[in-house]
Amino acid sequence: MSALAGLTVLAAYLRARHGPGARARTRAALEAYQARAVERHLRRVLPRSPFYRRRFAGQAWAAVPPITKRDMLAHFDELNTAGARYAEAVALAERAEQSRDFSPTLRGLTVGLSSGTSGARGLFLVSPAERAAWAGAALARVLPSGRLTAQRVAFFLRANSNLYTSVRSRLIRFAYFDLLDPLPAHVARLNAFRPSLLVGPPALLALLAHEARASRLTIAPRKVVAVAEVLDPLDAAAIAAQFGGPLHQVYQATEGFLGATCESGTLHLNEDLLVVQPDWLDEGAGKFAPILTDFHRLTQPILRYRLDDILTVRATPCPCGSPRRALAAVEGRCDDIFYFPAASGSGWALVFPDFIRQAVCAGGGPDLEGYTATQTGPGRMEIALAVPAAARAEAEADISAALAALCTRVGAVAPQVAYRAGGAPVLGPRKFKRVTRQMPAPQGA
Ligand SMILES: [Zn+2]
Structure with a gap:
């Protein structure tokens, strides 16, 4: 990692821990911060993105009709601010998937294809600075107590992007595991690595909990974090029972770093990093699809973007007192x-x-x-x-x-x-x- 990227990671880490959005103690203070941050961001994005400039002309940003993944793909060339073409970005991402070599970039930009379960797959461009900022924010939310102390992180991922492999440091040792490797290989490698922090999708964590119950897996992580898939309460209970609770969770998509659990184990939206407006599916049941307005991403701006996820609001306030919206669950896609x-x-x-x-x-x-x-x-x-x-x-x-x-x-x-x-x-x-x-x-x- 270059010195500049290291500084960007640290800056994002500090912002997510101590920045004005993270420090907001009331809902009103948080929303005032968001409004200022969005206005500032729009002043940077709109001159560079013909698509958004047309869409946002002459109306308040919060009321601009939302776009979907389909719109984003259809208008990719004039939406992104890096002059990247859809055809060249897709070709590069598909070559990487076939060769399983995810290192090539498009003029320095990381290209990712999201694993869409239905319809077109999403296409995402991220600059090195945005990758580093993501890593810093994720570390701030995920590290036990948020401290940059010596950690050994085992990170399981579907290796379809080099977005995540950017984080390296002397203090923190990372081991990346390809989910396509067989389970016995994971168990042997984990037993040797002895992670303090274990991060992976719930299906994998549930299988590892089973291996631990059978005494084949002997690790004792201080914190376990579920990512990338819907966390079913059945799996959450089995994983927490085996590794010691609470089971933590990161709500992350190629569209953004959307949420993470607090010390109490409650999932909160990262509203200090982006605006999440509810598109109510069933307001009485507290269920909505999120409309995202990220106020940091510049390469491929995410503004008034409706994600096809179903989120359920937590019925009672979280004891941690955070003004960021607390969720009972990310329960799946609207397609389900x-x-x-x-x-x-x-x-x-x-x-x-x-x-x-x-x-x-x-x-x-x-x-x-x-x-x-x-x-x-x-x-x-x-x-x-x-x-x-x-x-x-x-x-x-x-x-x-x-x-x-x-x-x-x-x-x-x-x-x-x-x-x-x-x-x-x-x-x-x-x-x-x-x-x-x-x-x-x-x-x-
Ligand atoms: Zn909380």
């Missing part, structure tokens, strides 16, 4: 909302992934070790269950009853459920998801 035929006979009832999860876990009871739930057709689901054989029949009956009660509550016809064995986390090139909709969204729903 189930559509069941409405009980009224026409139209559809929407069922959030978290409601499916709760029904399966309540029905499965303490014997449930793992599951996947998939909507396969308008009135059909498939549920894979990992339960002891003696408990299977009762678990299936109880889950069907819990789903029927849920459907009554939301005004839907209860689905036909096909049960099968399975439900254990799978490591692979795709994200592991427990709740998935395979059926396309119905027309007009």
Whole structure:
């Protein structure tokens, strides 16, 4: 890492720990800081980005219609401020994925393809300074007590970008693990490395917890952080029970560093780094899709950008007292909302992934070790269950009853459920998801 990048990491680290946004103690102070930061950022971005300049002309930024990943890809060339072309950036990212050599850059810029589960994959450009700033902010939020003391960090990632591998330091030793390597290789390497901080997707952490229970894995990390996938409460409980809680979480996407847990283990949005406006999906249930306005990223600005995630607001304030919005969960993508035929006979009832999860876990009871739930057709689901054989029949009956009660509550016809064995986390090139909709969204729903 160059001296300049090192200084940028440190500056971002200090800003995330002690900057004016991080110091804000009330919601009003935080929002006043955000408003100033966005105005300052727009003065830098708009002269350089013809796309945003047109969009933001003559109206208040907070009310500009949001864009989506599709808009960002369609207008990539005149949206980014580095003069990069969509075709050359995609070609470079695809070459890197095929060769698994992620070091080439586009005139110094890191290019990443996000692992989109549906539709087009996102394309992201990041400058060295932005990479360093991300690393500094992430360290500030993730290191135990936020202190730059000697740490050994084991970091599992899908190696589809060199975004993360920029962090190196004498104080902190990093070991990067490719998720595509086999589990026994991870266990052997972890036992030798003995991390103080373990960071990886929940499916991997759940498998490691299982290895630790079987005494094959003997590490004792001081902190465990889940990233990159929806954290299912079932996995969170198993991981925390094995490694000592609370299980921490980072909410991170190629679109930005969006949230992290506080010392109490509550996930807070990083509203000192970006604005997150709610697009309410169900305000009564506290569920919204976030509209992001990042006030640091310049290469590929993220302004009034709607992310296809479902976030659930935490019902009670966090004891830490932070004015940053606290979340109960990042529960999945809007693409994974189930559509069941409405009980009224026409139209559809929407069922959030978290409601499916709760029904399966309540029905499965303490014997449930793992599951996947998939909507396969308008009135059909498939549920894979990992339960002891003696408990299977009762678990299936109880889950069907819990789903029927849920459907009554939301005004839907209860689905036909096909049960099968399975439900254990799978490591692979795709994200592991427990709740998935395979059926396309119905027309007009
Ligand atoms: Zn908190």
